[in-house]
Amino acid sequence: MDVLVKKLRQFASVSEADAQALADAVQDVRLVPAGGDIIREGDKAAHVHLLLDGWAVRYKHLADGGRSIMAVLVPGDICDVHAGLLRAMDHSLGVVGEAEVAYFSRGALDTLFERGGLLTKALFCSTLVDEAILREWLLNIGRRPAGERLAHLLCELSLRLGAVGLTVEDGYRLPLSQIVLADMLGLTPVHINRTLKTLGKANLVSLDKKELTIPNLERLIDFAGFDPSYLHQLNNLADDRSPSPSKRRGQEPSLGSSWL
Amino acid sequence: MDVLVKKLRQFASVSEADAQALADAVQDVRLVPAGGDIIREGDKAAHVHLLLDGWAVRYKHLADGGRSIMAVLVPGDICDVHAGLLRAMDHSLGVVGEAEVAYFSRGALDTLFERGGLLTKALFCSTLVDEAILREWLLNIGRRPAGERLAHLLCELSLRLGAVGLTVEDGYRLPLSQIVLADMLGLTPVHINRTLKTLGKANLVSLDKKELTIPNLERLIDFAGFDPSYLHQLNNLADDRSPSPSKRRGQEPSLGSSWL
DNA sequence: CGCAAGATTGAAGTACGTCAATTCCAGTGG
């Protein structure tokens, strides 16, 4: 649960009691095999899923047999807080590589929400950020040429992974094939390959054995035209050590009843 | 308020009392001049806005001076149920042509939500659908060629406008310039123009003086590869006459506390 | 070791964009 709490603390302070309550709501933790689905288009979600370890993507199949990826999830990301309200999933959630996912019982979560408070706010914020990311992707795919498009994605992942402590000084582990990157960016694998090489020659990034190194993040951000504000992170270059909760607690306005 | 209620009834039954309560929560109704903004990037929202009449778009400015449109709002669409939770808007909301927007007081809405019930569910569903639309746009822009891309948008609008009773038998009013369409679809105005002409020659649609006619919607849907399920409409070809509420009431599971 | 999936590279095609001119049209003022 560590990653989730770390992530939620971007949006509001989460007390130790809240964190414990979250941990208690976990019904099960399962290992999803590489390439497997967490939930599929048309399914009715019975649980709320949380990605603990590994990577996952939201996707839809295309008429021509390909697939379009509309979101990446990294550890700490919630898959479907909302599912259950709508009749059926309009997209699938698949795993890249092997992944560990927690299954929350909906009932336990509901009682958590009834308590209200900052945890509720934090969870709700995280869905708003998901939406903001979607909008940014739309702009990214619609308007930026391949190089900047890829660079932009890599910048976003750097911040998102940083927020859950999954980056090192000059990069992070990126276990996505070029095929997956292509499906995410609306490009062909061939072109991803060439673009990656171009970025490499410009010394902006280098990807080797699934390890991405970014010699100079600021330069990459500049090149991509990346503006991190859409991620709504409090701590834009998150320090890894979990900040003392008391330092933040009380600063946030209470969510109260205005959760919508 | 008629359009809002009509729209919400796609997702759950809304009683007359609910409808009245919604109407009472309106603090003000203003006319936004053509091209004006309802709320701007960086703003902190003080109200919740609802589009009563006219069209609006979510957009961001680009580095090169252009703009990217990430959503269209039609009458009945809520602009920012969520705003207020996050610190600042990460995008702007502008009006196309002249538009009439209602200003809800946040407090009045909050008390509405406290009552819970189907109205709350319906409102929440509508934000989930917004997200689903965003995902579909991502796929549309990332993967479909210009013709199908435009056609897909026109199909979506046909259903969305139909749900609030703004379509006629064979089309609807589409008061968007080709420039706006271009910004929405990630194409240039020039190419929109040619694409529109191509669709016209194929007798799929024709756009004249802002009036769009669709000789055969099924054929257009087929051409676009449009699958309406992401809109999560109960009544896929909405009949204009407001359905007797008693016919639906009680069928929906109560939202209860599981609003998230 | 051998197989399958992914990565890489080259050559050729195409769906777009860009630039630039012209025409159309609603609104405005005379």
Added chain:
DNA sequence: CCACTGGAATTGACGTACTTCAATCTTGCG
């Protein structure tokens, strides 16, 4: 009623960032 105006629509010629196809070369893995 008509000329004037500025934004939008339209059209053509041309350039290019991407795709497609196809071959080869890695890499991980049973």
